[in-house]
Amino acid sequence: MAPNLPFKLNNPDLFRDKSLVGGEWVEAKSSKRFDVYDPGNGKVWATAPDNTAEDTDAAVKAAHEAFLTYRRENPKSRAQKLLKWDALIRENRDDLASIVTYETGKPIAESQGELDYALGFTWWFAGEAERVQGTIQTPSAPNRRVFTVKQPIGVAVALVPWNFPIAMILRKAGAALAAGCTMIVKPSPETPFSVLALAYLAEQAGFSKGVFSVLTTSLDNTPGLSESLCRHPLVKKVTFTGSTRVGKLVAKICSDGLKKCTLELGGNCPFLVFDDADLEQAANQLMALKWRHAGQACITANRVYVQAGVYDKFADIIKEKTAALVVGHGSEKKTTMGPVTTPRSLDKADAQVEDAQKQGGKVILGGKRLMGTSGYDGYFFEPTIITSAKKEMLIAQEETFAPVMALFKFDTEEEAVQRANDTSMGLASYYFTKNIDRTWRLLENLEAGMIGMNTGNASAAESPFGGIKESGYGKESGKDVAIQEYMVTKTGTLTLSDHY
Numbered sequence: 001m002a003p004n005l006p007f008k009l010n011n012p013d014l015f016r017d018k019s020l021v022g023g024e025w026v027e028a029k030s031s032k033r034f035d036v037y038d039p040g041n042g043k044v045w046a047t048a049p050d051n052t053a054e055d056t057d058a059a060v061k062a063a064h065e066a067f068l069t070y071r072r073e074n075p076k077s078r079a080q081k082l083l084k085w086d087a088l089i090r091e092n093r094d095d096l097a098s099i100v101t102y103e104t105g106k107p108i109a110e111s112q113g114e115l116d117y118a119l120g121f122t123w124w125f126a127g128e129a130e131r132v133q134g135t136i137q138t139p140s141a142p143n144r145r146v147f148t149v150k151q152p153i154g155v156a157v158a159l160v161p162w163n164f165p166i167a168m169i170l171r172k173a174g175a176a177l178a179a180g181c182t183m184i185v186k187p188s189p190e191t192p193f194s195v196l197a198l199a200y201l202a203e204q205a206g207f208s209k210g211v212f213s214v215l216t217t218s219l220d221n222t223p224g225l226s227e228s229l230c231r232h233p234l235v236k237k238v239t240f241t242g243s244t245r246v247g248k249l250v251a252k253i254c255s256d257g258l259k260k261c262t263l264e265l266g267g268n269c270p271f272l273v274f275d276d277a278d279l280e281q282a283a284n285q286l287m288a289l290k291w292r293h294a295g296q297a298c299i300t301a302n303r304v305y306v307q308a309g310v311y312d313k314f315a316d317i318i319k320e321k322t323a324a325l326v327v328g329h330g331s332e333k334k335t336t337m338g339p340v341t342t343p344r345s346l347d348k349a350d351a352q353v354e355d356a357q358k359q360g361g362k363v364i365l366g367g368k369r370l371m372g373t374s375g376y377d378g379y380f381f382e383p384t385i386i387t388s389a390k391k392e393m394l395i396a397q398e399e400t401f402a403p404v405m406a407l408f409k410f411d412t413e414e415e416a417v418q419r420a421n422d423t424s425m426g427l428a429s430y431y432f433t434k435n436i437d438r439t440w441r442l443l444e445n446l447e448a449g450m451i452g453m454n455t456g457n458a459s460a461a462e463s464p465f466g467g468i469k470e471s472g473y474g475k476e477s478g479k480d481v482a483i484q485e486y487m488v489t490k491t492g493t494l495t496l497s498d499h500y
């Protein structure tokens with residue numbers, strides 16, 4: 001049944017190219033399918049069902065039907081299924097990583113790294129399932145007890161991005177399934193197969209029909225399908241990761257039905273390097289953070305502010321390290337940076353580089369798209385570094401989501417904080433300094449939901465993930481907060497007899 005794939009799977013059953021609705025592998029009602037491209041060569045390598053709004057009702061009803069039973073399942077049993085899912089994903093890690101590489105373009109080692117990161121979520125939320133607790137209180141009124149119980153909210157919908165198609169799903173689904181919710185995932189049109197493979201493994205792990213469903217769709221039908229899922233009266237929770245523009249639309253639509261939302265939106269994250277920083281440490285962290293998936297992470301460093309005393313030296317270090325990156329197809333072992341996932345990102349990178357140059361920015365490395373040059377058929381852009389960056393530039397004002405790094409110079413801590421916070425977004429901020437007082441001041445003064453102190457890697461299953469300002473609201477991962485995004489709190493008040 002599997003088409004001829006451009007790569008070999010040790011477990012060919014993992015490749016699923018139908019939607020999973022109520023435990024059945026199905027085509028869209030229209031029978032239409034859409035093409036999925038390999039960003040590394042721009043060629044179609046498989047197709048998936050092009051679901052539309054007319055496909056949502058059946059999926060939601062099946063998820064609701066499943067919820068009526070799953071909500072009553074003992075938390076230990078949910079935890080055991082999550083652990084089984086975790087074990088199966090672990091067993092199939094390398095195959096799943098190959099699928100991710102062909103969908104997103106990221107180097108195979110990065111895809112494997114994404115799997116390892118993502119498995120933190122299944123493991124963590126298996127534990128969380130049994131840790132949900134209510135409260136009990138003796139209030140001021142006589143003979144009264146007040147208590148709270150936590151219950152799963154209902155059918156949850158996950159609208160997920162293409163940049164981390166396994167990790168983003170397991171972070172959401174881990175919490176939802178641990179809480180006792182059922183979930184319908186609408187993956188990005190670029191990355192349907194990694195999610196379908198996870199759905200297949202969820203079936204194998206013993207989750208009942210309809211507990212975890214997937215509706216794939218094309219770019220054209222994404223808005224209609226997503227809106228109909230958000231508006232469906234049986235959907236009680238929507239979790240979205242993506243741009244701030246679309247996040248605001250999702251929030252507006254969900255507000256009509258007063259649906260509970262978690263929004264993980266845009267970043268435009270600052271990365272501050274002070275004169276007293278360990279420059280080698282800062283540079284190594286920046287390399288890993290910025291070039292991870294060719295600059296396409298919401299928490300990537302978008303604006304790098306370097307204090308005047310170390311600016312030139314730091315620029316030289318970063319340039320030397322970046323020049324050593326090997327750009328190529330993600331499946332090749334020697335590749336350390338792959339293509340961007342969609343050609344739209346190339347246009348954005350071109351526009352930001354051109355704008356920066358017009359405004360006096362100096363391109364000290366790269367600067368051009370590689371696509372179309374010898375050996376580069378896919379959506380490749382040179383790893384690019386721009387110095388003398390200014391706040392008026394596009395690159396300071398909008399997320400890049402491509403391998404372009406801008407270095408801004410600053411003089412004082414106050415100036416750095418003011419410029420770092422000079423954005424509508426507040427996802428993550430990073431800084432490098434050896435001054436302990438400054439470390440604490442910056443933690444308090446930077447406007448972001450996540451703060452990396454002498455690190456560019458702050459994401460983990462144990463740590464609450466989420467932004468403030470226009471980077472959204474709600475937390476994913478971490479203790480208590482994430483699972484409770486999928487729960488409601490009920491207050492019980494019991495009056496006892498006078499002689500209890």
Ligand SMILES: O=CCCC(=O)O
Pocket residue numbers: 163164167296297298299459
């Ligand atoms: O792109 C956003 C997610 C990145 C992460 O989970 O570290």
